[in-house]
Amino acid sequence: MTQSTLTPSTSTAEIQAMDAAHHIHPFSNSGALNRLGSRVITRSEGVYVWDSEGNKILDGMAGLWCVNMGYGRQELIDAATRQLGELPFYNTFFQTTHTPAVDLAALIASVTPGDLNHVFFANSGSEAIDTIIRTTRQYWQIQGKPYKHILISRENAYHGSTVGGASLGGMSAMHKQGAPTLPGIEHIRQPYWYGEGGDQSPEDFGLACAQALEDRILAVGPDNVAAFIAEPVQGAGGVIVPPANYWTEIQRICRKYDVLLAADEVICGFGRTGSWFGSQTLGIEPDIISMAKGLSSGYLPIAAVAIGDRIANALLEWDDEYAHGFTYSGHPVAAAVAAANIRLMQSENIIDYVASDIGPYFQKQLRDTLANHPLVGHIEGLGLMAGIALVKDKSTRALFSDDVNIGLICRNHCFNNGLIMRAVGSRMVLSPPLIITHEQVDELVTKAKHCLDLTMKDVNAG
Ligand code: PXG
Numbered sequence: 001m002t003q004s005t006l007t008p009s010t011s012t013a014e015i016q017a018m019d020a021a022h023h024i025h026p027f028s029n030s031g032a033l034n035r036l037g038s039r040v041i042t043r044s045e046g047v048y049v050w051d052s053e054g055n056k057i058l059d060g061m062a063g064l065w066c067v068n069m070g071y072g073r074q075e076l077i078d079a080a081t082r083q084l085g086e087l088p089f090y091n092t093f094f095q096t097t098h099t100p101a102v103d104l105a106a107l108i109a110s111v112t113p114g115d116l117n118h119v120f121f122a123n124s125g126s127e128a129i130d131t132i133i134r135t136t137r138q139y140w141q142i143q144g145k146p147y148k149h150i151l152i153s154r155e156n157a158y159h160g161s162t163v164g165g166a167s168l169g170g171m172s173a174m175h176k177q178g179a180p181t182l183p184g185i186e187h188i189r190q191p192y193w194y195g196e197g198g199d200q201s202p203e204d205f206g207l208a209c210a211q212a213l214e215d216r217i218l219a220v221g222p223d224n225v226a227a228f229i230a231e232p233v234q235g236a237g238g239v240i241v242p243p244a245n246y247w248t249e250i251q252r253i254c255r256k257y258d259v260l261l262a263a264d265e266v267i268c269g270f271g272r273t274g275s276w277f278g279s280q281t282l283g284i285e286p287d288i289i290s291m292a293k294g295l296s297s298g299y300l301p302i303a304a305v306a307i308g309d310r311i312a313n314a315l316l317e318w319d320d321e322y323a324h325g326f327t328y329s330g331h332p333v334a335a336a337v338a339a340a341n342i343r344l345m346q347s348e349n350i351i352d353y354v355a356s357d358i359g360p361y362f363q364k365q366l367r368d369t370l371a372n373h374p375l376v377g378h379i380e381g382l383g384l385m386a387g388i389a390l391v392k393d394k395s396t397r398a399l400f401s402d403d404v405n406i407g408l409i410c411r412n413h414c415f416n417n418g419l420i421m422r423a424v425g426s427r428m429v430l431s432p433p434l435i436i437t438h439e440q441v442d443e444l445v446t447k448a449k450h451c452l453d454l455t456m457k458d459v460n461a462g
Helices: 012-022 030-036 074-086 099-111 125-142 163-168 172-176 202-220 246-256 278-282 309-318 332-347 350-370 406-416 438-461
Strands: 041-045 048-051 056-059 118-122 150-154 185-188 225-230 260-264 288-291 303-307 376-382 385-390 422-424 427-430
Touching (some): 012 030, 074 332, 118 125, 125 163, 125 225, 125 260, 125 288, 125 303, 150 202, 163 172, 202 246, 225 246, 246 260, 303 309, 332 350, 350 438, 385 406, 385 438, 406 422, 406 427, 406 438, 427 438
Parallel strands (some): 150 185, 225 260, 260 288
Antiparallel strands (some): 048 056, 288 303, 385 427, 422 427
16 A cells, blocks of 8 residues: 655646546546546636646536535635634534534525425435435324335436435436345436427426326325425436426326425525526425535535425424434534525525526527537526537437447537536536626637537547
8 A cells, every 4th residue: 555645746647546546436437537547626716627737627517516606715715714613513413503503504494495494404415315215204104104105206317326315316327236226216207308208399298297297106006105306407317407387287296196295406406597496496395305515515515405394393293203314414614614605695696696697698698609509409408507418410309329429529528628518428518606707608608619519520520
């Protein structure tokens, strides 16, 4: 075992060699990655990051859908520093609390919609999802209906990477790895109109996808279904915005069969769609929601589940110990940063900026600049998230074969030309920091177009 010898002058190649020797990366083919060498990100400011070779890169993904208020925010750095000095850690178990957790719980309750007035803390979106799985099932147990335990989710949904999250999510590759998945989970079709709607109008397709929920509830028995869970807009699935009538219908069906409605707001929360939560933009009234990422703008790991009065009151009236929690539930430093982040969002009116200024501008510029590109079949998005479908044939929506790996070609061109744009199969996705300016949006779409041109050249060259 060699001793670490990293110094400011360590070369990129040396860092890559150490990385390859000791660091197993998430969601990566580690063998292939080690042969290529990782890109080393060294510093950041605003909407930009720099790599170890000095390249300045516009971060079109806000880290990983999370650095909503941008890099280098002094308010967040100060909040962390202050809290580290005062109380770096104490737990919230065993009849104790601390002001950062209390403050943040009250703040979250003040920005969440409806009666989502109660907050349970976790450290990652996956833990928040596991909390939703356990809490919705426990709710029905308290009601004397332990058989009402099935959770219904959707194909191509992403709900995290713990056993619970991977099982609940609809990523088939994840279901196979580390199998078997958890029992008591069902998946229905996703409302991906452009990819799966065929000749149906968006409205007919939206109704058909919602009908799939009712069909499944009836197939397994309404008395057995605890909850339906979904992202308001699918994120990691490729930024898929459901048809306008989809959520109204989903909600009607959940109410009809007394199935709890859970919204996974890990990506859509904290301004991404132009409201505090995607549920507000999409007109959803959930019983329970998960949040993470933008909660602290990614500065520290923290997640939360906001619980509506119905479920929370059942837990309170039950008058027994809910045996669930994490050492770092409500971690004081992470909570202080998250609270400072929410206050920063409020003082800068960032939600309004996304809803009525930069969000519409971003969506328009993307379409004006890219919609006619020969590789672009369709652009969809809301606020500051967008998905761009790359196709072989615009008129038939035919995709490139998998071995072309069109998304990866485009992603690499982007990285090499100063833009981070993520590929989800053949869909390119964007989710820039919410503080992005008009000029930076122009820079982003200009770079994206250039990289699509380069991708097209590669495709034509065979
Ligand atoms: N729910 C949703 C909707 C998510 O997007 C999680 C839960 C899990 O959160 P944690 O904090 O446990 O990762 C997520 C996370 C990608 C990508 O490549 C997306 C996520 C995570 C990693 C990669 O798009 N989303």
